[in-house]
Amino acid sequence: MAVKYNDFVIRFANVNGSGSASANGMFAKALFRMGIPVATRNIFPSNIQGLPTWFEVRVSEKGYLGRREGVDIMVAMNAETFAEDVASIRPGGYLFFDNTKPLPKELHRSDIVEIGVPISQLLLPEFADPKQRSLFKNITYLGVLTALLNIEFDVITGMVSKQYKGKEDLIEPNIRAMELGRRYAYDYLQCPLPMQVKRMNALGDKIMVDGNTAAGLGAVYGGATVCAWYPITPSTSVAEAFERYTAQMRKDKATGRSRYAIVQAEDELAAIGIVIGAAWNGARSFTATSGPGISLMGEFLGLAYFAEIPAVVWDIQRSGPSTGMPTRTQQSDVMAAAYSSHGDTKHIVLFPSTPRECFDFATEALDLADRLQTPVLVLSDLELGMNDNLSEPFEWDDSRVYDRGKVLNGEQLEKIQRFGRYLDVDGDGIGYRTLPGTHPTKGAFFTRGTSRDEYAAYTESPDAYERNMQRLLKKWDTAKTLVPKAEVTTGAHRNGVLYFGTTALPMQEALDHLAIEGIGLDTCRVRAFPFGPEVEAFIRGHDKVFVVEQNRDGQMRQLLVNEIGVDPVRLVPVLYYAGLSISADQIRSQISAHFGTHKMSRLTEVKS
Amino acid sequence: MTFVAKPKVHHPRLPLNEIGLTRRDYEGSVSTLCAGCGHDSVSAAIVQACAELSLPPHRFAKVSGIGCSSKTPSYFLGKSHGFNSVHGRMPSIATGANLANRELFTIGISGDGDSASIGLGQFAHIVRRRINMCYIVDNNGTYGLTKGQFSATNDKGSTSKRGAPNLYEPIDLVSLAIQIGASFVARSFSGDKKQLVPLIKAALMHKGMAFIDVISPCVAFNNHNGSTKSYDYVRQHRESVVAADYVPHAEEMTADYEPGTTERVNMPDGSVLHLRKLAQDYDPHDRVAALHYVQSHQAEGEVVTGLLYLDPEPMDCHDILGTVDTPLNQLTEADLCPGNGALAAVNASFR
Numbered sequence: 001m002a003v004k005y006n007d008f009v010i011r012f013a014n015v016n017g018s019g020s021a022s023a024n025g026m027f028a029k030a031l032f033r034m035g036i037p038v039a040t041r042n043i044f045p046s047n048i049q050g051l052p053t054w055f056e057v058r059v060s061e062k063g064y065l066g067r068r069e070g071v072d073i074m075v076a077m078n079a080e081t082f083a084e085d086v087a088s089i090r091p092g093g094y095l096f097f098d099n100t101k102p103l104p105k106e107l108h109r110s111d112i113v114e115i116g117v118p119i120s121q122l123l124l125p126e127f128a129d130p131k132q133r134s135l136f137k138n139i140t141y142l143g144v145l146t147a148l149l150n151i152e153f154d155v156i157t158g159m160v161s162k163q164y165k166g167k168e169d170l171i172e173p174n175i176r177a178m179e180l181g182r183r184y185a186y187d188y189l190q191c192p193l194p195m196q197v198k199r200m201n202a203l204g205d206k207i208m209v210d211g212n213t214a215a216g217l218g219a220v221y222g223g224a225t226v227c228a229w230y231p232i233t234p235s236t237s238v239a240e241a242f243e244r245y246t247a248q249m250r251k252d253k254a255t256g257r258s259r260y261a262i263v264q265a266e267d268e269l270a271a272i273g274i275v276i277g278a279a280w281n282g283a284r285s286f287t288a289t290s291g292p293g294i295s296l297m298g299e300f301l302g303l304a305y306f307a308e309i310p311a312v313v314w315d316i317q318r319s320g321p322s323t324g325m326p327t328r329t330q331q332s333d334v335m336a337a338a339y340s341s342h343g344d345t346k347h348i349v350l351f352p353s354t355p356r357e358c359f360d361f362a363t364e365a366l367d368l369a370d371r372l373q374t375p376v377l378v379l380s381d382l383e384l385g386m387n388d389n390l391s392e393p394f395e396w397d398d399s400r401v402y403d404r405g406k407v408l409n410g411e412q413l414e415k416i417q418r419f420g421r422y423l424d425v426d427g428d429g430i431g432y433r434t435l436p437g438t439h440p441t442k443g444a445f446f447t448r449g450t451s452r453d454e455y456a457a458y459t460e461s462p463d464a465y466e467r468n469m470q471r472l473l474k475k476w477d478t479a480k481t482l483v484p485k486a487e488v489t490t491g492a493h494r495n496g497v498l499y500f501g502t503t504a505l506p507m508q509e510a511l512d513h514l515a516i517e518g519i520g521l522d523t524c525r526v527r528a529f530p531f532g533p534e535v536e537a538f539i540r541g542h543d544k545v546f547v548v549e550q551n552r553d554g555q556m557r558q559l560l561v562n563e564i565g566v567d568p569v570r571l572v573p574v575l576y577y578a579g580l581s582i583s584a585d586q587i588r589s590q591i592s593a594h595f596g597t598h599k600m601s602r603l604t605e606v607k608s
Numbered sequence: 609m610t611f612v613a614k615p616k617v618h619h620p621r622l623p624l625n626e627i628g629l630t631r632r633d634y635e636g637s638v639s640t641l642c643a644g645c646g647h648d649s650v651s652a653a654i655v656q657a658c659a660e661l662s663l664p665p666h667r668f669a670k671v672s673g674i675g676c677s678s679k680t681p682s683y684f685l686g687k688s689h690g691f692n693s694v695h696g697r698m699p700s701i702a703t704g705a706n707l708a709n710r711e712l713f714t715i716g717i718s719g720d721g722d723s724a725s726i727g728l729g730q731f732a733h734i735v736r737r738r739i740n741m742c743y744i745v746d747n748n749g750t751y752g753l754t755k756g757q758f759s760a761t762n763d764k765g766s767t768s769k770r771g772a773p774n775l776y777e778p779i780d781l782v783s784l785a786i787q788i789g790a791s792f793v794a795r796s797f798s799g800d801k802k803q804l805v806p807l808i809k810a811a812l813m814h815k816g817m818a819f820i821d822v823i824s825p826c827v828a829f830n831n832h833n834g835s836t837k838s839y840d841y842v843r844q845h846r847e848s849v850v851a852a853d854y855v856p857h858a859e860e861m862t863a864d865y866e867p868g869t870t871e872r873v874n875m876p877d878g879s880v881l882h883l884r885k886l887a888q889d890y891d892p893h894d895r896v897a898a899l900h901y902v903q904s905h906q907a908e909g910e911v912v913t914g915l916l917y918l919d920p921e922p923m924d925c926h927d928i929l930g931t932v933d934t935p936l937n938q939l940t941e942a943d944l945c946p947g948n949g950a951l952a953a954v955n956a957s958f959r
Contacts, residue, residue, distance in 0.1 A: 033959070207958035217954065223944040225936035226707050228700075245954075249946040257932045259943055261707040261925075266733040270700040273693070273730070277704025280691055281669060281712075282937035285704065303694050393955040396948040402941060435937065436669045436689035436705070437712050444666060446682050447691040458682075 017049030066506020143181025216241025218362025238288035302341025310369035328579030429475030518602030646798030646824030677719035696727025699734035767834030791919035
């Protein structure tokens with residue numbers, strides 16, 4: 001049989017809380033260290049212990065990192081989901097299981113290869129403690145896999161030693177358990193499989209990290225000093241990363257005291273209130289939440305929009321309300337973020353696609369919020385936020401100066417005849433602000449939502465209200481020139497595809513497969529709302545634009561129709577929202593079907 | 609309310625305080641509340657307290673929620689920034705503002721609807737966090753701006769203007785504050801400036817959460833015979849426990865007080881707070897006894913006023929978090945950004 005290298009999907013089916021995460025993580029890291037492109041996906045329940053959990057690793061020589069349908073190798077370690085796990089294996093794939101107890105007859109499949117290893121039995125004479133035996137099952141199957149897939153063994157053992165540094169007494173039994181599995185495989189199984197890995201050099205200086213860690217680190221670099229948050233999956237690790245890195249990097253060396261303040265608030269309302277209070281008083285501040293938090297923050301976000309106070313909100317999106325499916329990924333807060341709150345409001349939204357972009361956008365968001373004196377929401381999602389993604393390494397330009405926006409100091413106030421907080425002095429819709437306590441007699445003003453004139457004096461005059469709202473629109477136009485531009489490739493095709501955030505992950509693969517079918521598309525990766533002129537030009541320059549997103553109602557498409565005023569027929573929704581991340585096949589099949597139904601011309605047909 | 613603006617010039621012989629300012633320098637714009645509103649007396653007491661303490665009138669952060677009380681920050685300390693935020697959420701704004709600049713005096717003004725109903729959660733948690741501020745609730749037991757609904761501090765059985773009784777138990781913010789960590793808890797009456805001004809002075813100089821519940825009658829909706837928050841009711845049913853007098857560091861005077869009846873409390877800035885015991889055996893440092901005292905008198909329909917609890921060793925949120933002395937809003941790139949060099953180790957940890 002021909003050997004296939006570095007191209008498969010392996011899925012580990014485990015019980016939540018059984019200690020599988022570290023073994024599975026080591027598996028993915030080992031391939032990464034062998035220079036092979038990998039993408040990891042954790043599919044987990046809203047549960048601490050006992051419910052099923054899956055960890056999927058896609059290995060792709062071509063660097064396709066989106067989710068792919070179907071499983072080539074199933075490591076089935078959970079009795080509860082065993083039947084459905086077996087069913088999900090592609091024909092020709094492999095089922096790996098603990099055959100201490102025999103496989104029930106009805107689960108046999110003739111179109112897959114069954115690889116049974118008596119893991120429990122192997123461990124029984126080796127480890128007396130039943131708890132240890134149960135824990136070491138994970139590391140033992142890892143040992144078997146190193147032999148089956150030809151993973152360099154010293155890469156893995158090196159990782160075990162590093163992981164348990166300081167707990168040396170754990171290294172020996174872990175490596176012993178791993179060798180137990182490896183030895184068994186070499187003795188009794190055909191190793192390696194025709195589906196295996198081979199060292200390559202595809203990764204350069206790339207790193208493997210989750211987007212939330214990148215965001216938290218970025219907020220440290222971006223100069224955030226106040227972080228207020230409320231625990232909610234999948235955003236919690238943003239604040240936790242900020243906490244970890246500030247503790248390392250932001251202590252005063254002489255006194256050991258903190259150049260930051262982190263408050264775990266009582267709820268999301270308080271979290272955003274603290275952020276707004278701190279920003280009103282001149283500290284860079286941010287919060288991290290998910291959809292339910294965005295709902296709760298609605299009132300305050302509107303206030304910050306009208307009162308013109310900076311605020312940065314990370315929204316790590318998940319599916320709908322309550323619990324259960326909400327630990328699954330989605331892009332379903334686009335409208336909620338863009339138009340959050342009552343009254344006439346709209347907000348700046350950024351859409352990062354990679355951990356590096358999470359790191360970069362953390363500072364960008366703080367700069368934009370200060371410059372535009374308004375909330376900035378950064379929409380990541382569970383897929384990007386909580387899974388290890390391949391990424392360009394983090395970089396910082398040491399000559400970079402934070403853009404603190406238009407804030408007048410005491411000397412500047414001294415020179416001003418009459419300070420007007422909401423006067424459009426520069427014609428860009430952005431007034432100058434002052435911070436409390438700056439000057440003994442000048443610059444103080446009373447912050448309110450609406451009902452104020454250019455000098456922040458109370459008024460309910462219809463003219464003053466309308467003037468203010470028009471100025472806010474002018475500021476919105478200024479925002480269009482400042483937010484990150486869309487990444488556009490254009491000029492080759494009549495039709496295009498528009499996407500954002502993690503929908504970028506499977507996009508290259510989808511485009512390559514569409515090209516095989518004779519379908520060529522220009523691309524536009526949107527990185528911010530409001531949309532810049534390049535997005536409008538892209539849509540106007542193509543007959544049809546497929547808008548790919550992970551929600552039911554095509555929220556990005558609605559936003560495009562609404563803000564750009566384009567004929568909705570020209571924007572074709574391509575949607576996936578079932579809780580897993582969107583796959584290349586989902587994108588390809590929907591676009592291909594549309595070409596078929598609407599008899600749109602293909603490149604190959606043009607040629608022939 | 610009046611629409612006649614206050615004259616900008618003031619009497620040449622108005623007394624000057626230590627930093628050469630008169631009381632007028634601590635005032636704000638003209639109140640738009642009803643004539644006779646207790647809240648205006650609270651604003652006036654704040655003006656007097658700040659002027660007498662000779663605090664720079666621009667070094668305050670005034671924050672409030674929504675309601676009649678929350679409008680008042682524009683009626684005092686006009687040289688300071690104010691923030692009229694959203695209903696019930698003043699405590700979170702105050703928390704952020706105080707974290708950003710620990711050098712400013714933070715004054716939060718709220719009402720009973722704002723702090724005991726919609727904002728009860730935020731009230732409880734800012735007290736737990738021990739934000740260094742003076743938190744005043746103008747407590748009138750009613751919703752004024754929406755025209756006279758009962759609030760959560762309204763006593764059970766107390767009637768509305770139309771005679772309908774309140775059917776629900778009241779929330780006592782004072783007891784709650786003592787219970788969950790406020791290091792300075794007082795209650796006063798807007799009609800008693802002699803008691804209120806020294807309490808506000810002491811609260812401003814207190815390092816930690818200083819909470820004052822001020823019974824402040826609503827002349828429009830809750831100043832009638834069936835109300836337990838009317839001027840007449842409060843005057844007849846209150847009992848003072850501890851009178852506080854705050855004496856700045858520079859001019860300590862103890863001559864006014866009889867020896868043996870005063871207690872000196874040293875404040876963090878070196879000044880002294882004198883507590884005058886009125887009720888027998890009242891110990892403002894005993895948290896459990898204070899709660900018992902407040903609640904047992906409450907059961908008899910009495911409103912206990914004065915300084916009810918004072919933590920002898922207060923601390924604030926900055927102490928808890930261990931933040932640097934420099935206000936966070938004054939830190940620059942050099943203080944905040946670890947630089948590109950530090951990223952090499954970070955990147956290596958992800959390979």
